[in-house]
Amino acid sequence: MNKEPLLKVENLSVTFFTPRGTVTAVREASFEISRGEVLGIVGESGCGKSTTAFAVMGYLPTTAETGGSISFEGKDISSLSKEDLRELRGNRIAMVYQDPTTSLNPSMKVGIQVQEVISEHLNLDQTAIDEKVVELFESVGLADADQMGDRYPHELSGGMQQRVMIAMALACDPDLLIMDEPTTGLDVTTEATILDLVASLKERVNAGILYVTHNLGVIARVADRVAVMYAGQTVEQSNVNDLFASPRHPYTSGLLSCVPKPPGTGEVSSRLKRIPGFVYSSQEANVSSCLFAERCPIADSECTTSVPALEFIGQDSQVRCFHSDKVEPDTWGGVEERISRKDVASPIVLTGNEITHQYGKRRKKYMAFGPDIDLPVRALNKIDFEIPQGKTLGIVGESGSGKSTLARAVVGLIKAQDGLLQLHGNELDKTVENRSNEDKSAIQMVFQNPTASLNPKLKIKKTLIRSLMRFSKLTKQGSEERAAALMEEVGLDPSYLERLPSELSGGEQQRVAIAGAFATNPEIVVADEAVSALDVSVQAQVLSLLEDRQQELGNSYLFITHDLGVVRYVSDDIMVVYAGHIAEYGPSEAVLSSPSHPYTEALLSAAPIPDPSAKPNPLRLEGAVPTMREEFPGCFFASRCPRKLGSVCDTEAPPVQKASANENHVINCHIPVKDLEIIQA
Amino acid sequence: MGLDRHPVERYAVWIKNAVRGDLGMAARGGATINSMVKSRLPNSALLAAVAFLIAVPTSLLAGVLAGIRPDTKLDRILSIGSLLAISIPEFIIGVILMMVFATKLGWFPSSSILLPGETILGTPKILVLPTLTITGALFAYILRMARANVIEVMESNYVRTAILKGLSMRKVVFKHVLPNAMIPTITVIANNVGWMFGGIIVVEFVFAYPGIGSLLIMAIDTRDMRLLQSTALVIAAIYAFANLAADLLYGLLNPRVRVGQ
Ligand SMILES: Nc1ncnc2c1ncn2[C@@H]1O[C@H](COP(=O)(O)OP(=O)(O)OP(=O)(O)O)[C@@H](O)[C@H]1O
Numbered sequence A: 001m002n003k004e005p006l007l008k009v010e011n012l013s014v015t016f017f018t019p020r021g022t023v024t025a026v027r028e029a030s031f032e033i034s035r036g037e038v039l040g041i042v043g044e045s046g047c048g049k050s051t052t053a054f055a056v057m058g059y060l061p062t063t064a065e066t067g068g069s070i071s072f073e074g075k076d077i078s079s080l081s082k083e084d085l086r087e088l089r090g091n092r093i094a095m096v097y098q099d100p101t102t103s104l105n106p107s108m109k110v111g112i113q114v115q116e117v118i119s120e121h122l123n124l125d126q127t128a129i130d131e132k133v134v135e136l137f138e139s140v141g142l143a144d145a146d147q148m149g150d151r152y153p154h155e156l157s158g159g160m161q162q163r164v165m166i167a168m169a170l171a172c173d174p175d176l177l178i179m180d181e182p183t184t185g186l187d188v189t190t191e192a193t194i195l196d197l198v199a200s201l202k203e204r205v206n207a208g209i210l211y212v213t214h215n216l217g218v219i220a221r222v223a224d225r226v227a228v229m230y231a232g233q234t235v236e237q238s239n240v241n242d243l244f245a246s247p248r249h250p251y252t253s254g255l256l257s258c259v260p261k262p263p264g265t266g267e268v269s270s271r272l273k274r275i276p277g278f279v280y281s282s283q284e285a286n287v288s289s290c291l292f293a294e295r296c297p298i299a300d301s302e303c304t305t306s307v308p309a310l311e312f313i314g315q316d317s318q319v320r321c322f323h324s325d326k327v328e329p330d331t332w333g334g335v336e337e338r339i340s341r342k343d344v345a346s347p348i349v350l351t352g353n354e355i356t357h358q359y360g361k362r363r364k365k366y367m368a369f370g371p372d373i374d375l376p377v378r379a380l381n382k383i384d385f386e387i388p389q390g391k392t393l394g395i396v397g398e399s400g401s402g403k404s405t406l407a408r409a410v411v412g413l414i415k416a417q418d419g420l421l422q423l424h425g426n427e428l429d430k431t432v433e434n435r436s437n438e439d440k441s442a443i444q445m446v447f448q449n450p451t452a453s454l455n456p457k458l459k460i461k462k463t464l465i466r467s468l469m470r471f472s473k474l475t476k477q478g479s480e481e482r483a484a485a486l487m488e489e490v491g492l493d494p495s496y497l498e499r500l501p502s503e504l505s506g507g508e509q510q511r512v513a514i515a516g517a518f519a520t521n522p523e524i525v526v527a528d529e530a531v532s533a534l535d536v537s538v539q540a541q542v543l544s545l546l547e548d549r550q551q552e553l554g555n556s557y558l559f560i561t562h563d564l565g566v567v568r569y570v571s572d573d574i575m576v577v578y579a580g581h582i583a584e585y586g587p588s589e590a591v592l593s594s595p596s597h598p599y600t601e602a603l604l605s606a607a608p609i610p611d612p613s614a615k616p617n618p619l620r621l622e623g624a625v626p627t628m629r630e631e632f633p634g635c636f637f638a639s640r641c642p643r644k645l646g647s648v649c650d651t652e653a654p655p656v657q658k659a660s661a662n663e664n665h666v667i668n669c670h671i672p673v674k675d676l677e678i679i680q681a
Numbered sequence B: 001m002g003l004d005r006h007p008v009e010r011y012a013v014w015i016k017n018a019v020r021g022d023l024g025m026a027a028r029g030g031a032t033i034n035s036m037v038k039s040r041l042p043n044s045a046l047l048a049a050v051a052f053l054i055a056v057p058t059s060l061l062a063g064v065l066a067g068i069r070p071d072t073k074l075d076r077i078l079s080i081g082s083l084l085a086i087s088i089p090e091f092i093i094g095v096i097l098m099m100v101f102a103t104k105l106g107w108f109p110s111s112s113i114l115l116p117g118e119t120i121l122g123t124p125k126i127l128v129l130p131t132l133t134i135t136g137a138l139f140a141y142i143l144r145m146a147r148a149n150v151i152e153v154m155e156s157n158y159v160r161t162a163i164l165k166g167l168s169m170r171k172v173v174f175k176h177v178l179p180n181a182m183i184p185t186i187t188v189i190a191n192n193v194g195w196m197f198g199g200i201i202v203v204e205f206v207f208a209y210p211g212i213g214s215l216l217i218m219a220i221d222t223r224d225m226r227l228l229q230s231t232a233l234v235i236a237a238i239y240a241f242a243n244l245a246a247d248l249l250y251g252l253l254n255p256r257v258r259v260g261q
């Protein structure tokens, strides 16, 4: 085993010189990769993961200064000439990026884009190249491999585009494959198929793989060894099983306990743990303490006065911490029990009946004549729901399934074409403009992107006071006091009131948005992917904040997310939607355990589980949610259903079946509930 | 001339004839408008074509050179120069050129009036100053467009992909940067053909160049409604045609539009 490693990174540092000052993105990163091994790099946003990956490619802006060394097969990358570097790139070291849509040239056929790498680096004639491209497309699981090359990127779905990128990276049989968040931004179902492909590459290619992600579930699925990065340093490194079973660095242990439990059976009985504060912002190059000290629960005076080094603590594991022997399961606090709400009966606050919405109008080809073109998109189709007081209804589904349309219809941002919304049994007007002030303040919304929902030119104070004065009849003085109180309630110092949104981090902005939503004492808060853009540590903080608010104020949530772990953690009831239809609806435990609707089953088996010993469920969905335009007599899921019964699914709408003994749990499928239970066992 | 008839009726008659290709008689001089347009349209076309042929390739090239390596000396000079050229209206550039090259140096005639029997091709000197004026504005404008688009594309993720494929910089620029940077540049140029016509009309006026633009000005001067309507019609038709050509060109360049879906 004393072979030279394929890639050896030692004490890498990268500093960017920008007009606004220097940013030290990477300060002490060290790791090795051998052939046939997948090294996962994990850490929160801004920890320097991507910068490290691009440094290995020798691709950093000219304003960057690097230190330390990166050696590939014993040769230092930084000492290579331009020509040698070109010979390496795409050939010996290849990369797959986040966001395949923008990483492919939009005006060039994908076949040519793959050909280009081959003809640059290999000495093949045109027929051999053409054959190789088709072979590559086949090997990454693209259907119609021989036609694929003639397509332009915009004709492919996100998952197919990423497969093309992977084919391109594999084209010259690279020795090192770098993947930077290749599934971030894709739907869970697509992510699962791409992860299957990456996992299969491990066996097929004799390359080392550097896999960068912020998602611990993904790391558990693909990595053999893991390097954890914090503020530009590798703080822990070990094999994936040890890392998940007994993390040795407080940050690793904290990250692991921040992640909501994977979707599974049973109520989540303990609260999420939180890492306080935010990622150390990489401004100063020289520090004289542990960078994690501010957030670390076991920091002592040694930690604030001297700098820990990355040290071996086992044959294959390293950690950068003075007190790694003191890291235990309760480092981040003991188990906090949650109060079970399962059997608490509560009155219904909000009901929706047959909410239906279509985007766009029907148009004829020649003004008033000819065939229909541009049929309206049927975004919501007769959706029924109820939200009890003090409880949470979670809504899950892939992108394009109608989740946000439902949220907007409830808040009145769009006028649903049909259906009835009732607040405490009284009809709610469909648009927010026509609602009374009481109704408006009763239903508030928190959006995914906090930056977009706060006015960038207004101080936080102005934003909060505006909505307070509008809805609560407070005086200027009174609302100022209330604003300060709201800030404290969401865990922010009232001095933040004087700041502009741009002076806050993403997590802080989301807290302000939540403070704003609670300014009116709402009964329902609609949260549309409110934690999706946040790092796990901040996500845990925000989820916990939402939980506290609910416990104190007794409000309800309509909680939309694509993350099944999160939905399991927050929801009392869950609605699974697909193409504007309810697939399954019921108490969350019942929905997440068998029997399930085939769509729920597929979502569950796609969700990455933050546990390396978990056996991945092989059930997969290809493609994406279809845009429903035509009236379709059969089942809404028929085009993708992995358990499709037969022609009945194409010709008859599925019946609403009451699942199990639970009266409130419904599954819309032709397969009898008993059979579902058997096939899913 | 039918001045006794109702204006609406006269307009209807004019349209009816215009559709047949007969624009009627000018109010003075006794020539048909058709013959006036016919003699002047080629002159304008010549001016526009020469200006375009000089300005488009050179400015695209300069814009690309500036955009590929922004913030170099070359880029600064081109950027500042073009900003100046854009902020000065054509008639001022024209007058300045006229003062320097015609009045002071006497190299070129200050007006482009043709004597009877002369043609432009026979006296190419009269083309120089008008062309230069139009070229100046066009050059600056196209250069800035091309530069901005090249810079944007250079920063795109797909150019990063191309570089990290190990392609040479030459291939990256020719295969990945230029096609994508030229799509929006050409589109914007084409969609602004109308704006450039405005420039040509002004320049023709300044130099008394015998084109369709000065015909329009002449119609205004002499209050010849019919001539005015007719020249406006011709200019509008050219404008519409140019825009159509621009859209077709865009479709040809951009696969996202080309596909019949
Ligand atoms: N070209 C650049 N100029 C200046 N600062 C930069 C540049 N690229 C990255 N940074 C900064 O370097 C730090 C590390 O960024 P990097 O993209 O490597 O993080 P990351 O771990 O990949 O984060 P994410 O999970 O969000 O992708 C951040 O503070 C970032 O703002």
Ligand code: SF4
Residues within 6 Å of the ligand: A249, A250, A251, A290, A291, A292, A293, A294, A296, A297, A298, A299, A300, A303, A308, A320, A321, A322, A323, A324
């Ligand atoms: S060195 Fe100290 S502050 Fe740093 S992680 Fe270890 S215990 Fe925490």
Ligand code: SF4
Residues within 6 Å of the ligand: A598, A599, A635, A636, A637, A638, A639, A641, A642, A643, A644, A645, A646, A649, A654, A668, A669, A670, A671
């Ligand atoms: S009705 Fe048929 S197509 Fe629809 S979910 Fe059930 S099995 Fe699948």
Ligand SMILES: [Mg+2]
Residues within 6 Å of the ligand: A049, A050, A051, A180, A181
């Ligand atoms: Mg990154």
